[in-house]
Amino acid sequence: MPIIDIGRLKSSSPTGEEELENLRSALSSWGCFQAINHGIESSFLDKVRDVTKQLLELPMEEKQRYSRAPDDIEGYGNDMVLSDNQTLDWTDRLFLTVNPEDQRKLNYWPQNPEVFRETMHEHATNLRLIAEDLLKAMARSLNLEENCFLNQYGDAAIMQLRFNFYPRCPRPDLVLGLKPHADGSAITIVLQDTEVEGLQFLKDDQWGRVPIMPHALLINVGDQIEIMSNGIFKSPVHRVVTNSKRERISLAMFCSPESGKEVEPVEGLIDDKRPRLYKKVKNYLDTYFQYYQQGKRPIDAVKV
Numbered sequence: 001m002p003i004i005d006i007g008r009l010k011s012s013s014p015t016g017e018e019e020l021e022n023l024r025s026a027l028s029s030w031g032c033f034q035a036i037n038h039g040i041e042s043s044f045l046d047k048v049r050d051v052t053k054q055l056l057e058l059p060m061e062e063k064q065r066y067s068r069a070p071d072d073i074e075g076y077g078n079d080m081v082l083s084d085n086q087t088l089d090w091t092d093r094l095f096l097t098v099n100p101e102d103q104r105k106l107n108y109w110p111q112n113p114e115v116f117r118e119t120m121h122e123h124a125t126n127l128r129l130i131a132e133d134l135l136k137a138m139a140r141s142l143n144l145e146e147n148c149f150l151n152q153y154g155d156a157a158i159m160q161l162r163f164n165f166y167p168r169c170p171r172p173d174l175v176l177g178l179k180p181h182a183d184g185s186a187i188t189i190v191l192q193d194t195e196v197e198g199l200q201f202l203k204d205d206q207w208g209r210v211p212i213m214p215h216a217l218l219i220n221v222g223d224q225i226e227i228m229s230n231g232i233f234k235s236p237v238h239r240v241v242t243n244s245k246r247e248r249i250s251l252a253m254f255c256s257p258e259s260g261k262e263v264e265p266v267e268g269l270i271d272d273k274r275p276r277l278y279k280k281v282k283n284y285l286d287t288y289f290q291y292y293q294q295g296k297r298p299i300d301a302v303k304v
């Protein structure tokens, strides 16, 4: 699992150039990395985890006050059931749109713990800057103008938080916490559990574990960056395994292009040797969930 010092990516020194090359290599092989030196205080990340834990450990009756409506993707609950033969994940989650701010559905936002709302607001503010800096670095790592991904991402990017709670599972050999999938985002930033592993990425047909690094952020590319980069950066398939002894918690932030923005392979990455791989897409997330729940890869539907 690659580790990238993202503080270095902004520097134009030789070490900065070297780190850009590491970034390009990580995203075109694994599609993910552990980000260190990201500028967020460790104590703040601990607070975010703590608030997440407090929320997920509330009594079920209290969490059910934020239950997802049957036709909504936001709220507390499990998978949306779209067919009888769907495999359910061994997880409960709370899913919230955080940005744009005027699209927050506050009826799903817990008020307990009391600092929940302000903490998640601050967390989103921090991650927004990291996502934007990374999109610039990703463009520079391919010798492109630094705003070429950011322009498709837009100023009113969609940021969605998913609080994942994986209870202990008596049969980890039979059940997954989260079935294999690739994310529909542009990029995803995940805060991992500090004690229990579980996330795995598929590389060269093998599942690679994400080791615990308490103060790193796990970052992976989603389908929309695979599209913009014309397939150079890989949106990796990943899954979460269950554990019979320990429960596990994680907090994923999905950063996706602004609603209505057209997303397509960047001009500079299409040539005779690398023909255009993907069509132009808009509001990719709208169709993503249907394919996802059928166990299909949504990105296959937008191949040329």
Ligand SMILES: O=C(O)CCC(=O)C(=O)O
Pocket (backbone or CB within 6 Å): 162, 164, 178, 183, 190, 192, 198, 199, 238, 240, 249, 250, 251, 252
């Ligand atoms: O639980 C994790 O570490 C990852 C979660 C994830 O992949 C997701 O929510 O899409």
Ligand SMILES: [Fe+2]
Pocket (backbone or CB within 6 Å): 181, 182, 183, 188, 238
């Ligand atoms: Fe994921």
